[in-house]
Amino acid sequence: MRFLIATDSFKDSLSAFEAGKAAKSGILRAFPEAEVEIAPMADGGEGSVDVLLSGNPDSAKGIEVFVHGPRMERVKATYAVIGQDGEETAFIESAQSSGLMLLAPAERNPMYTTTYGLGEQIRDAVKRGYRRIVISLGGSATNDGGVGMLQALGWKFYDETGQEIGKEGNPLLKVAGFSDDDAIPELRECRFIAASDVMNPFYGEKGAAYVFARQKGANECEIAVLDEALRKLAKLFENHYGVNVQEIQGAGAAGGLGGAIAACLNGRISSGVETMIKLTRLEEKIRRADVVITGEGSLDNQSMMGKVPIGVGKLARKHGKIAVGIAGRIDTELQEINRFLHAVFSIQTECRPLAEALQPNIAAKQIEVTVEQVVRMLRAGGTLNDVKRQ
Structure with missing residues (x-):
């Protein structure tokens, strides 16, 4: 089973690569035999x-x-x-x-x-x-x-x-x-x-x-x-x-x-x-994957205006891959995002002040825990077995 992690940075907290490393740890805790590739992403801004x-x-x-x-x-x-x-x-x-x-x-x-x-x-x-x-x-x-x-x-x-x-x-x-x-x-x-x-x-x-x-x-x-x-x-x-x-x-x-x-x-x-997707050859990596995990600090209306999770989600859907989004904050009114991502999850595991939640070690641990639970759910529901048989 092949997982691709293609997140943006979690602003003021983790770089895209650091977020990817945390997500990889979560995948391997739930699915030790999985193949995991980290493909850090950005939308053309800082980083x-x-x-x-x-x-x-x-x-x-x-x-x-x-x-x-x-x-x-x-x-x-x-x-x-x-x-x-x-x-x-x-x-x-x-x-x-x-x-x-x-x-x-x-x-x-x-x-x-x-x-x-x-x-x-x-x-x-x-x-x-x-x-x-x-x-x-x-x-x-x-x-x-x-x-x-x-x-x-x-x-x-x-x-x-x-x-x-x-x-x-x-x-x-x-x-x-x-x-x-x-x-x-x-x-x-x-x-x-x-x-x-x-x-x-x-x-x-x-x-x-x-x-x-x-x-x-x-x-x-x-x-x-x-x-x-x-x-x-x-x-x-x-x-x-x-x-x-x-x-x-x-x-x-x-x-x-x-x-x-x-x-x-x-x-x-x-x-x-789209420019970053081309320069990083992301589409080739998505073709090789079975499940794609993407995300950023906040999934909100601005995400719909060409941010990383939407760009990644579109490509994953195009190639028939499971696309999961994670974020520090999710706009509860943002129903349109499910056109591009099968599901989205907040990484917040408990109530914390913003300054504490942004601490890199805490954000990384929350990503790891959240992604682990997502993968366990996919395994328990047989979704990953269905993907593997396709």
Whole structure:
């Protein structure tokens, strides 16, 4: 009997690999002779590079580079290079250089943050010769419309007086014009994919600023300023490139990074979880399995918008596999999830304060106990025997 464990991380508690190890222990306690494979997963947000490197040890390598962080501090970022179908892909996680996790709560405010470091990561990959580049957009601390990223790639932006805008703070706020004459020429040889499951437009009430800037530290007045600046930038992009970013689904991802990648780098926006599924060759692993266990910290309405458990569940159902979901929290109103997963289980074994439940050792033990009981139930009901006979 073959089990595949393909969970996302349990946020603020366990990495995807750590959650997988705990689930494996539970399976083997109930079914010692089982074959178990751990396939850590992510949806394109924070932790995606780690998942790719741990899940593809024979075909992936990590490249470290020192770049600027969201407030122009020096940070070390790692991107992954994956060999697939005779071609190498550079996978760059924007959160490694522009992520909210890099800032203390008091430092978080998109009026002062930039994606310049992401541009430096891209530049490094391009200069090393990589021409297929995937950029994951989750977890950003920024709302600069990708202006900082473009500055690092050679674009020059100017204010109302015609002065070139510097690198400090959020450059979007001063933009009145730009030139791409000095953009690094190798970019024309590259194919860019922005991996994101955010479908928000570039600006407006459902756009980058009004939907996401608040959680990045902006107040109501600042949100309005950011939105107006994005409107102006969208017009500049349309005038220069003939691309209306407001019409592109996902252009508002990561504070407008999606729009900048589409307009200026001729990139396309793709589902984050589907991109990760392809890069990790998950479908091949699901074909080999009999039972698939997936999960994340919380199974809720956001899960239905392209998160790992739904992506994994769809594939498992496609190939006729048993698909089980586990989570720290389950939305009791979320009945639609059973279209993709045969059953879902909370790992909470007793009432605990959230801070205690998030402790890695406790979360791991709860996963182990829950998965053990799930497998015992499947065995007692004869489900696993039926699968084995098929």
